Amino acid sequence: MKTLLTQDWNSLFDVNIWLAAFAQIIFSLSIGQAIIYTYVTYLSEETRLIDNVFMVVLANSIYELFVGLGIFSILGYMSVTSSIPMTELISEGTSLIFVALPEIFEVMGPIGRIVAPLLFLSVLFAGFTSSLALYEPLLLSVCDKLNWSRRKGVTVLAVIACCGSLLFSTGISSYLVEIVDTLSMNLES
Known part of the structure; x- marks a missing residue:
């Protein structure tokens, strides 16, 4: 000990x-x-x-x-x-938020039943805002470069994003998250 x-x-x-x-x-x-x-x-x-x-x-x-x-x-x-x-x-990847934190909330008792949904709701909003943060500059660039209306740009990029995100709903999603995470961290350095 x-x-x-x-x-x-x-x-x-x-x-x-x-x-x-x-x-x-x-x-x-x-x-x-x-x-x-x-x-x-x-x-x-x-x-x-x-x-x-x-x-x-x-x-x-x-x-x-x-x-x-x-x-x-x-x-x-x-x-x-x-x-x-x-x-x-814990191991790398999503195990902290989807394995360790639920165990922590379980130990917290009734307070954990309040805090857990708030945490996962904030993670959901963080995902939405991060998506918008990456989507908006791309949309602005595509619309300016191709002389598209905002409506057309949103439609085309939304279809492409939906098709790409379908990969993350398959059985290999956790591996894809690790690959994208590793790739994005290597691009930063």
Whole structure:
């Protein structure tokens, strides 16, 4: 038990873990860059853009650090109480949100039954807003380049996106998520 605590405690001082955490923060900010470029074209000249950008980056970074500390504190508690090393408690991919967090909500009792739907609803909205953040700049570019109306551009891109997303509803969806995640992380670096 003492070895397990020492091992988990020492991992807090591992520079690579902190670099990976900051890389994730930068990655989440870079997804929003495309939509920011599009929406900034609609702002008035008097908008204090640097102040707004600073507030978005600061709020995003603080939120992600807060959530990361909370999640890994809970995982550390689960690791100590079950005597399973944290590296074996969860694996990469979607196991954190779809395996570990439901177990945490189960332990929380009645409060977990309130928090769990709120978390998964926020994940749903995060998915929608991220999709729109990636969709809008592409739509604007396609409509400008091909001289299409917005309605035609939305229709064509929506059909293409629906056909592509059908792949993620098949039996190989978890493998596709890992491939896309790995590919997108390698493109960032």
